[in-house]
Amino acid sequence: MTGIVALYIFMLAAFTGYEIIAKVPVILHTPLMSGSNFVHGIVLVGAMVALGGATTPLEKTIGFVGVLLAAGNAVGGYVVTERMLEMFKSSGAKKKSGGGH
């Protein structure tokens, strides 16, 4: 991947993120923030590769902490987002599933 291609990816991804959020209703702000919080848990793959290439004890220690934190971001972000979104049901769907919790 050359620098200029990476720059194009950066630019297009920035517009994509903006477009996705632009029309979102207020009721989904919190779950969506949580969902995007989960998505940057992708830092896990970078941390894995960084730890995978670590050689000195210092690099290994920092890399280990990095992977641990990244895994926490990804898994924690997923769990709380899923818990919140699971509760979003319309009154029609609610009747079908036989009432609340």
Place this chain on the structure above:
Amino acid sequence: MEEVMQAPGVASRFLVIDISYFLTAVLFIMGLKRMSSPVTARSGILWAGAGMLVATLVSFLYPGMSNFELIIAAIVVGSLIAWWSGKKVAMTDMPQMIALYNGMGGGAAAAIAAVELYRAAFANAAGQPVQHSPLIMSLAVIGGIIGAISFSGSLIAWAKLQGVLNKTIRFGGQKFVNGLLFLGSLAVGVIVVLHHGADPLHVSLIFALALLFGIAMTLPIGGADMPVVISLYNALTGLAVAFEGFVMNNAAMIIAGTVVGSAGTLLTQLMAKAMNRSLANVLFSDFGSGGGAAATGPQGSMKPIEASDVGVMMAFASKVIVVPGYGMAVAQAQHKVWEMCQLLIDRGVTVKFAIHPVAGRMPGHMNVLLAEAGVPYDLIADLDEINAEFETADVALIIGANDVVNPVARTDKSSPIYGMPILNADKAKNVIVIKRGQGAGFSGIENALFFLDNTRMLYGDGQKAAAELVNAIKAVA
């Protein structure tokens, strides 16, 4: 890396990795898109989750990797702690939990930067050539600084919302000191880039200053503004991940990080706008800390009412609008309130919930809390949808909300909340306010609504009052 590149099977491994990352990027974007509508939101997180799983598994295939036992151990430990805490956390505590997980992501991005920068620094100190170009070194430094700020800042945000840290610390020249910390971190970063990694001490200094800046910047911000700050740190972590994606030459990180960076920035602006504040105002003023000067007190008196009378009033109403605030959630009254509403709906009363954008602790938080109690989302209306309807409502029931229904925001130019969009509950024929005592809201402003002729106060704990209303409505034959 050159020898590795030529080993057999390496090209096909990179092909598998590239295609998988591409798939991950598609799943992330589609997932976020689905999360932006209530109908498809639940499937959105599943799509994004599948993307994350693919990317994680395929990353084990990276040529030249070692330390597999360490990688797996770190993933297992981090995942288990996060899984357990995420399942356990109460819905009311969700904002600070998001802050915590976000801080972890920022810390991970900073850790990646630290590994790369220390490697360069030690190589340079030992007189060996550094493998990264100055451009990549710069990106590593910037991503590292942003990640470290997001890490320490998010931890402070968590501590404040969790109540671990109650003090809002301010001192003279604070902005000057904060600016110095940030510029200092940046300046050392420039030295490291210009001197091909410089030495390990300089690298340590970058991170130390950035971590301190994150703490110092978050400490003076009041609890009420914290959600906007958490959203900002969420965007910053995304950006840090994108920068480290350039360093690791990893397209999945660049795309996902950038999407979150820009989406998060927009979300932060939307939240600040919903509170009628600019982002700069949130970050650099001290509104949310309480103790604002109270304007001249409203005229008239507060008139109490009994739960049984409210029950009759609502049972024979044709339309009731409930205005819940964070106080309702603190009292854990949302289940009782919904039980009460179901009784009314069974009697043929039209019931709606009116949600102010900043009800709860962050925009949308109240919707989550109501959803937890089982309220269907199509009964929940936001400010723009519901405000015209108050005039046709027989009863507006305010429970645990205060500033968001204060009419002085419309009328009194001297009030600190003047100009903030409010719910026009005062336009309803009858206004019932469930309130614990006679105090003012978090902004310290007296609520003129409580003194209006058509307003009655039902004093008591939110949950107890809601239970009394349930009984009162049941008592109406």
